[in-house]
Amino acid sequence: MSIANQIIKQFPDLLIKKDEPLSKYTYTKTGGQADIFIMPRTVSEAQAVVAFAASEAIALTILGNGSNLIVKDGGIRGIVMHLDLLHTIRREDTCIIAGSGAKLIEVSRFALSESLSGLEFACGIPGSIGGALYMNAGAYGGEISDVLNSATVLTRTGELLHLERDQLAAKYRHSTISEKDLIVLEAEFALTLTERQPIETKMAELTEARESKQPLEYPSCGSVFKRPPGHFAGKLIQDSGLQGKQIGGVQVSLKHAGFMVNVGGGTATDYLHLIEYVQQTVKEKFDVELETEVKIIGEDA
Template identity: 65%
Template sequence: MNELIYNDLLAILKTNHVKMNEPLSNYTFTKTGGKADILVLPTSYLEVRDTYNYALTHQIPITVLGNGSNLIIRDGGIRGIVMVLVQMKEVECKGNQIIAQSGATIIETSRFALEKRLSGLEFACGIPGTVGGALYMNAGAYGGEISDVLKEALVLTSEGELKTFAAEELELSYRSSRFSKEHLLILEATFELTPANVDEIKAKMDELTFLRESKQPLEFPSCGSVFKRPPGYFAGKLIQDSGLQGKQIGGAQVSTKHAGFIVNVDGATATDYLELIEHVQKTVKANFGVDLETEVKIIGED
């Protein structure tokens, strides 16, 4: 069955953009995750649409990924088709607007805005995800978030149609959006920015980059900040005050540099990550009565 799907998809995409039994650890920041039955790397909206409609027509499960920065894929992998959008990374400028394909990284998009002397995306200069992932989570840092600058998004609907949504229609809130509640595949984002002095923009980005590099454990693979900020608390401080920094299960460790991160220090598996996440949640709940909700997305089979 998988060979038949593979051969059909070869007619839609280039040969080297369709892979069978592909390890998903090659596509996640944690370097963990099982295999995809079929993995595709589309390079155009037409290829995305045709692949998606093929899956719909043949009732094949389809999972869409960005660059795997805020993601844990279980060790059993993912059945059906996995579509990774990292090949779709064009960014352009029209007036005060930056238009970025969903596979572009939000870091590179913020740097492109700097080149065009446009302000508003400085907060994103250290967020390791793609534009699509940033919209999906309404990503934010250092007092800014995607909802502050997003004008509209081009999506593929669950019916396989292209549609543009204004930012106000996307229900953007803290680490949540309409994308996380409906089957809308993000293809492109338009950001409305403000002309500014390039030296001031760069100074702000340099400051935020320094803060990130000094506080976050960038020397190890990780999925970024694991938990959402609980109302009235900071997840990292609760974990630190629970004495969990340095706690390790398998190759996964609560970072000794920033307790809100879990890092892969020694060939961790996704199961190591999940067991450590559960241990942290139970310990913080027992110590402080606070439920830590994961910010990282967890998908795939056990």
Template identity: 55%
Template sequence: MSNFDISKIKILKNEPLSKYTFTETGGPADSLAFPKNREELISLVDYCHDENISITVIGNASNLIIKDGGIRGMVIILPEFKNIEVEGQNITAEAGATIIETTKVASKFSLSGLEFAAGIPGSVGGAVFMNAGAYGGEISECLESAEILMPNGKIVIFSNNDMNFSYRMSAVQSNGGIVISATFALTPGKHDVIQAKMDELNELRRSKQPLEYPSCGSVFKRPKGHFTGPLIIKAGLQGHWVGGAQVSEKHAGFIVNRNHTATATDYLELIKLIQKTIKEKFDVDLETEVRIIGEDK
């Protein structure tokens, strides 16, 4: 049994996760913990291991759907893990720091390589976990190493190779580890050029994506030889509603909680409808990029 006094950590019981997700949907967590530092995080993981309590880390919950039944066991969010440090051409950011804030630091120090990520709304931990990408760039292209807390309570440094990155995949998705921090290897550049590229991509994002509504970001992986948005438009599903969830009229690759009334079930039913229709009309299998976790209600 663990001797750790769990009362030292901020833990909310039966907390609705809809308060924390970008979709504004999701059922309750049995327990939602906010460890403030590594010592608390390691102790919490040890405690859960000793007590046989399952652990789920949800990061910034931007590319995530949590089902309406919520999540059993211990859910962990790391908003206090937000330190960002620059050493030479490397930036090390803790898991709870946002990717957007990390790209701002890169620009400030005239370091190039993270421009593609300027508008990605996720946390650093989530971006590493998902190998997040946008506009032709991916985390795998600039990650030097990541500090991972393994289920046995040991912190291990994973090199880029160790992360076994592929499209929206990393080793952390299968090894049960928790990203604590990530170090990005960047190259010196001109501040004005770097900032101009970030501004350009952010403007592109604003003009093309439905940022004014709650959403889970890009819903589907890009199918080989196709673009998801145009397929959905051709299938006549742009603007289609299921409950409170709508295929965005601005970008058909997004599903929005337009009236703030959607449930996770609405999202999932609309996703299934899109997949079924695209398969029937074009014989194309759409795989979800968004992570779907939790239990049905």
């Protein structure tokens, strides 16, 4: 019996697809196929899949909102578990508890509706809660770790853990979640009850800033590179004369040099070649190593 049929027999009620194109789930609109694609509806379903994959030594990849991700054109072997359906958002006192698949933008809007301050910075970050915790996402001077109170996670063997704030040590674009390769199921954010109007005003300002500076009209993987110490990646790329540089269907954005956009027919391979070209050029001109912020997974075609 094939692994796919074995999984379908093991989990007859799960949403399971074979040879699913991952370009449907990434913001770049690129990426190969997943051998087995699973969307759990509940925490217990997610836990069962993780435990099964570990017991059968089947490779397991977790997929969130796909907003800061490049999936290579060869796709992903084994199981891809997409947590999009774990998207509940609720309030408890001055805290918000959100499922891994909830969109960070939606959580920030929920906070606004409840007059809870602290997530304004996240109003334009397109990732999921799980992805945001994984990389300690941030923008406009704020980071997830600033308001993260606790998280419910799975280990890679399916063990359920509850981690408090002091166990979730985070730094720039890094966290305990990524360090230990944990799977986020739920997160709690400690916020501050205040007047709604200042929150709404701040979010409107940040939304306007984002829309005016970022190339939202094209598919992209978000900010490609981490901020090098003492520099800004976009400024280095711009000063290297690379804005508009294009390989295949992928271009260094003319609007913001820190972004690479799919202007038509781009592939993951085009992204990877353009990233490498930019890194080499910036290194030659400024002797600065650009480290990718975007996560790159999968196999070459």
